[in-house]
Amino acid sequence: xxxxxxxxxxxxxxxxxxxxxxxxxxxxxxxxxxxxxxxxxxxxxxxxxxxxxxxxxxxxxxxxxxxxxxxxxxxxxxxxxxxxxxxxxxxxxxxxxxxxxxxxxxxxxxxxxxxxxxxxxxxxxxxxxxxxxxxxxxxxxxxxxxxxxxxxxxxxxxxxxxxxxxxxxxxxxxxxxxxxxxxxxxxxxxxxxxxxxxxxxxxxxxxxxxxxxxxxxxxxxxxxxxxxxxxxxxxxxxxxxxxxxxxxxxxxxxxxxxxxxxxxxxxxxxxxxxxxxxxxxxxxxxxxxxxxxxxxxxxxxxxxxxxxxxxxxxxxxxxxxxxxxxxxxxxxxxxxxxxxx
Numbered sequence: 001x002x003x004x005x006x007x008x009x010x011x012x013x014x015x016x017x018x019x020x021x022x023x024x025x026x027x028x029x030x031x032x033x034x035x036x037x038x039x040x041x042x043x044x045x046x047x048x049x050x051x052x053x054x055x056x057x058x059x060x061x062x063x064x065x066x067x068x069x070x071x072x073x074x075x076x077x078x079x080x081x082x083x084x085x086x087x088x089x090x091x092x093x094x095x096x097x098x099x100x101x102x103x104x105x106x107x108x109x110x111x112x113x114x115x116x117x118x119x120x121x122x123x124x125x126x127x128x129x130x131x132x133x134x135x136x137x138x139x140x141x142x143x144x145x146x147x148x149x150x151x152x153x154x155x156x157x158x159x160x161x162x163x164x165x166x167x168x169x170x171x172x173x174x175x176x177x178x179x180x181x182x183x184x185x186x187x188x189x190x191x192x193x194x195x196x197x198x199x200x201x202x203x204x205x206x207x208x209x210x211x212x213x214x215x216x217x218x219x220x221x222x223x224x225x226x227x228x229x230x231x232x233x234x235x236x237x238x239x240x241x242x243x244x245x246x247x248x249x250x251x252x253x254x255x256x257x258x259x260x261x262x263x264x265x266x267x268x269x270x271x272x273x274x275x276x277x278x279x280x281x282x283x284x285x286x287x288x289x290x291x292x293x294x295x296x297x298x299x300x301x302x303x304x305x306x307x308x309x310x311x312x313x314x315x316x317x318x319x320x321x322x323x324x325x326x327x328x329x330x331x332x333x334x335x336x337x338x339x340x341x
Contacts, residue, residue, distance in 0.1 A: 003044035012040040062092045063307060064112035066105060066122040067145075068189075069221075070097040072251055073279040074296055075123070078145060081300025082121060089308060091118065098125060100189075106131045113140065119307040121145050121300075126188030141310035145303045146191060146294075149320055155306040156320045157299050161191045164292040164325035165198025168246045168274045171290070171327055173206045176337035177244040177272060179214070183229045183256060184248025186217030192248045195276060199246055214242050221248055226255020227262075233271075234263045243337060244272035250279045253289050257332065261286075272333040278326075288330035295323050 009016045014037060021029050022037040029037070040046075065082050067075040079095060086093050094117065096108035102125045109131040112120055119141035124132070128150060132142050136154075144156035165182075172180055182199050184192055196215070203213045216232055218225030226247065233242060233256075247253035253275030257267055265271050267287050275282050278293035302321055310316045 003046040005046070007044055008037065008040045008046050011044060012036045060116050060118065061090060062094050062115060062117050063304070064094045064096060064108075064115075064117045064120040064122075065145075066096045066098055066108050066112075066120065066124075068098055068100045068123050068125070070095070071222075072249065073281060074249065074277045074294070077279070077296035078123075078300040078303075081297040081302075082304045083300075084297075085301050085304035085308070091308075100125055102127065102129060105129055109135060113138065118311045119143070121303050121307055123147060126190070141307050143303045143307045143310070146299060148190065149318075152320075153318055154320075155303075155310060155318050157303045157306070157323070158191070158320070159294045159299070159323045159325055161194035161325070162198040162201070164276065164294070165195035165200075165246070166202045167198075167325060167327040168195075168276070168292050169199040169202035170206075171329065171333065172244045172246070172272060172274065173202065175244075175272070175333065175335070177242075178207065179212050179240070179242045179244075181214040181216055181229075181233060181242040181245040182248070183216050183218065183226065183245055183252050184221055185215035187221060187248060192221070195246075195248055218252070221252055223251050223255035223258070226252040226257070227259040228255075230256050230259020230263060230265075234260075234265060243270075244274070244333065246274045246276070248276055250275035250277045250282045250289065250291055253291070253332075254281060254285060257285060257287060257289065268332050268335040272335065274333055278328050282328075283330065285332075287332050290330045290333040291328055293326045293328050299323065 005016055005019050009019045019037055022034050026034055063086055083093050098105035105125055106129055113135055121143050123145045124147060136142050146158055148158050149156040182196050185196055200210050204210050216229045218228045247256060253273050256273055260267050260271055267273055275289045275291035278291040282289040282291040306319060
């Protein structure tokens with residue numbers, strides 16, 4: 001059984017208030033009494049209930065981070081950026097995984113509210129949850145991560161995904177591809193829709209229409225989803241089959257690469273692949289993947305800086321910081337198709 005503060009007081013021969021002062025305001029207690037209390041703490045193995053103390057004070061030394069899919073290394077890298085800033089300020093991070101499910105996200109937000117976190121960082125599901133407004137109504141700062149805000153009264157960090165999609169498509173078009181697939185089209189996530197928008201705009205400008213753009217929607221934005229897409233692509237008649245694909249994230253691209261190889265399609269000789277996010281595994285793939293790089297770590301860092309600035313509250317102005325994407329060209333898209341029709 002854990003020793004209580006009363007046990008410490010009894011062993012040291014002092015009041016509970018004196019023990020509390022030693023723990024929280026040691027300068028108000030004489031050296032001899034302090035030594036006696038600290039000795040009793042050591043002897044009993046007393047560990048203070050820090051969470052209870054913080055909750056009595058009205059807030060904890062924690063912030064919440066809610067992500068869509070912790071199995072995606074993109075979010076792991078974002079979390080590292082969050083933790084770097086939080087730890088420097090003496091804060092801990094509670095990591096929650098929504099699995100892109102609104103009900104699960106809402107449950108996490110309720111728990112974070114009960115824990116009285118100093119603020120919440122979130123990459124939300126497709127529709128912004130009313131739980132976010134409820135949190136903000138209680139004075140809890142909320143910063144959107146990798147998502148544009150719905151208005152000027154909220155902080156957010158995001159990436160120009162329309163530009164990212166355009167960069168990917170222009171790269172393939174420049175290499176001679178005229179039949180391109182976009183993998184991930186049915187996702188309701190605004191950032192995925194914006195990538196599709198950028199791809200479609202580049203194809204339309206280069207070819208006069210989007211008729212040559214095939215949009216595939218696997219069940220999930222995962223490696224398995226990419227393998228599923230590979231099977232569907234090889235099933236398209238050769239005259240209409242895409243010669244390249246842009247994937248909504250790198251997990252899809254890795255699965256697509258696996259699937260194409262399994263079907264005997266050579267990458268990039270017969271089929272080019274471009275991913276999105278540029279997670280570390282993209283460069284380490286059997287055929288290193290061309291990918292649109294997002295500043296994952298910096299997204300987490302900057303979001304946390306905005307959150308903590310809002311938590312202080314003095315003269316805070318909401319900001320929406322938009323980062324620029326960068327195309328990183330690797331082997332998966334290097335073959336030029338000058339004879340493509």
